[in-house]
Amino acid sequence: MRRRDLIALAGTAALARPTDAASQQARVPVVGYISAASRAEVQRHLVAFERGLARMGFVDGKTVRIEYRFAEARFELIPTIADEFVRRHVDVICTANNAGAVAAKAATSEIPIVFVVGVDPIGLGLVSEFNRPEGNATGAAVLASELEPKRLELLRELVPEGTLVAALVNPENPNARDHRARLPPAAVALGLHLDVIPVRNAADIDAAFEAMARQGAGAMLATIDPFLLFQRRKLIDLARRSRIRAMYPLRDFVDDGGLISYGNDLADATQQMGIYAGRILRGVKPASLPVQQPTKFELVVNIGAAKAIGATIPPAILARADEVIE
Numbered sequence: 001m002r003r004r005d006l007i008a009l010a011g012t013a014a015l016a017r018p019t020d021a022a023s024q025q026a027r028v029p030v031v032g033y034i035s036a037a038s039r040a041e042v043q044r045h046l047v048a049f050e051r052g053l054a055r056m057g058f059v060d061g062k063t064v065r066i067e068y069r070f071a072e073a074r075f076e077l078i079p080t081i082a083d084e085f086v087r088r089h090v091d092v093i094c095t096a097n098n099a100g101a102v103a104a105k106a107a108t109s110e111i112p113i114v115f116v117v118g119v120d121p122i123g124l125g126l127v128s129e130f131n132r133p134e135g136n137a138t139g140a141a142v143l144a145s146e147l148e149p150k151r152l153e154l155l156r157e158l159v160p161e162g163t164l165v166a167a168l169v170n171p172e173n174p175n176a177r178d179h180r181a182r183l184p185p186a187a188v189a190l191g192l193h194l195d196v197i198p199v200r201n202a203a204d205i206d207a208a209f210e211a212m213a214r215q216g217a218g219a220m221l222a223t224i225d226p227f228l229l230f231q232r233r234k235l236i237d238l239a240r241r242s243r244i245r246a247m248y249p250l251r252d253f254v255d256d257g258g259l260i261s262y263g264n265d266l267a268d269a270t271q272q273m274g275i276y277a278g279r280i281l282r283g284v285k286p287a288s289l290p291v292q293q294p295t296k297f298e299l300v301v302n303i304g305a306a307k308a309i310g311a312t313i314p315p316a317i318l319a320r321a322d323e324v325i326e
Helices: 003-026 039-055 075-087 098-107 144-158 176-189 202-215 226-230 232-242 251-255 266-281 303-308 315-320
Strands: 030-035 065-070 092-095 113-117 137-141 164-169 193-198 219-222 245-248 260-264 297-302 323-325
Touching: 030 039, 030 075, 030 098, 039 065, 039 226, 039 266, 065 075, 075 092, 075 098, 092 098, 092 266, 098 113, 098 137, 113 266, 137 266, 144 164, 144 176, 144 219, 144 245, 144 260, 144 315, 164 176, 164 202, 176 193, 193 202, 202 232, 226 232, 232 245, 232 251, 232 303, 251 260, 251 297, 251 323, 260 266, 297 303, 297 315, 303 323
Parallel strands: 030 065, 030 092, 092 113, 113 137, 164 193, 164 219, 219 245, 245 260, 297 323
Antiparallel strands: 260 297
16 A cells, blocks of 8 residues: 555544544433323422432433333333333433332343332332342332321321221232231221222222212321322312312322322432432442432421311421421
């Protein structure tokens, strides 16, 4: 090869290398987000999730692309969504519900998964232990089912004269078994009669309130579930019409006019999910990120909702409340 041709070839290669590097640098990672509810129902949590990602330097539409999928309480769609993300080879799958975490884990053992779940993630088969998750999944366990006895205790304070409490449980949710195991013994210990009512759809909710009216239930407990979160305005409206004292698992219900809630700050957990997703995108392995457990619980009371149904909130509850909405 002549020296002149060799120089030209070297120059061409030199020009090609930056182009290839620029192409690689321009690739934006993709995060697949599985929600069991609708965007409107979980918007506050999505904002917190993106805030967590931003803390790690990833901004949607700039340094990362978030592909949101919303099942809108149609749980049968969730495995299909997980399979879609696997086929598309997204960089991380994130989900803030039990069914999404289980579906993602069943769909892939390679793509990193970051979850927020309401039951023990070891029992769900997501991780082997909290401190060293191993495998491809990690996240936060808000362990919401463990709080159901505390919610019953608060209901007992709220309605001391009532003995029958209706608990709404979605049997399609993996945490239904936990609810059925924990709630009856807690009710017996508090001297309450408990009626566990399965609710899978909107018609079941209507039937549940009809049953409460027939049986003279003094209070209602809505367990933590994406479907019930999705249907929260219907629940709140029916509880107000029925003048029934209702306890909810998340402040989202109380912000929308519900009476009282006690539970984890789910927005804080979804922000942590965003932080973990960002760390993974920076090269940290899921197995080295311990599963986070809740440190913040909040009791929220809506005085306006109490007045609407003629209820009086005991001073002891008001004194312990983290926030009172007028």
